[in-house]
Amino acid sequence: MIKWFAAFVGLMFYGYRGAILGFIIGSLIDMLTRSGGGGFRVFTQEQQVTPGDFELHLLTLSAIVIKADGRVSQQEMDYVRNYFVQAYGKERANAVFRTFNEVVKSRELEEARIAQFLAARTQYAARLQIVHFLFSIANADGRVSEAEARKIRSIAGYLRIGVKDFESLHAMFFKTTDDAYKILEIDKSATDAEVKKAYREMAKKYHPDKLHHMDEAYRKGAEEKFRRVQEAYEKIQKERGF
Known part of the structure; x- marks a missing residue:
């Protein structure tokens, strides 16, 4: 496959880091040219993606966010590591994290191609x-920086996330006077009936059952998001006394 050839070429010319970068680029080429096949249907609709490919892309997006503010936070690195330990077990997570360390060090990470593929x-x-x-x-070190928020907004755009949905997720990590309304995707001027309707719609959209097919660590994240919707309501x- 192209990704293994690219990894070999990268290793020959640039050493271990070149092999990692070659594997990433080759994976993108492989997956963009692939049609059909026995892929991993857990995450997909019409097209398919293997667990390894999804994992690689998620790692790369994670590295892009970690590097967004110009520094690599150990707390953020640990958050990713703990996620993979929960999802795949310690042995596999250790192997994955060795690759992740190299991805973080890489200077050439293309968020647009990776996010558009997903x-x-x-x-x-x-x-x-x-x-x-x-x-x-981004919040693992205690705060989401503006640089990290801008980078995540950019990635969300390539992921085709709606503006209101992004603002709802953004509000879960930035405390403001109207953050509860933003989470529910409504204005402060909304009537009580509109607030109740918005809550029902958001609870349905973010219900963890929508991700029942995904790994445990991912489901826990969905449960946290659902809890934030409930807290906002x-x-x-x-405040309103109803």
Whole structure:
């Protein structure tokens, strides 16, 4: 396959880091030219993606966010590591993380191609969870920087995430006077009836059952997102007294 050839070429000319970068680029070429086949249907709709390919792309997006503010936070690195330990077990996570360290060091990471590939092959609920996961990584050191938020916004655009959906996820990590309304995707001027309707719609959209087919670590992220929707609704209920 192209990715292994590219990895070999990278190894010959640039050493281990070149092999990693070659594998990433080759994987993209492989997957963009592939049609049909026995892929991994857990994450997909019409097209397919293997577990390894999805894992590689998720790692790369994670590295892009970690590097967005010009520094590599150990807390953010640990967050990614713990995610893969929960998802795949310690032994496999250690192997994956060795690759991740090299991906983080790489200077050539193309967010547009990676995110657009995932957008074509994953369900919308899964893409929402990817964005939430990226925000969680950025928040692992205690705050999401503006540079990280801008980078995640850019990735979300390539993932075809709607503006309101992005603002809802963004509001879960940035405390403002109207964050509860933003999470529910409504204005502060909304009526009580509109607030209740918005909550029902958001609870349905973010319900963890939509990601029942994904790994445990991913489902926990979905449960956290669902909990934030409930908290936002309860906050507005308390403010308005209904």
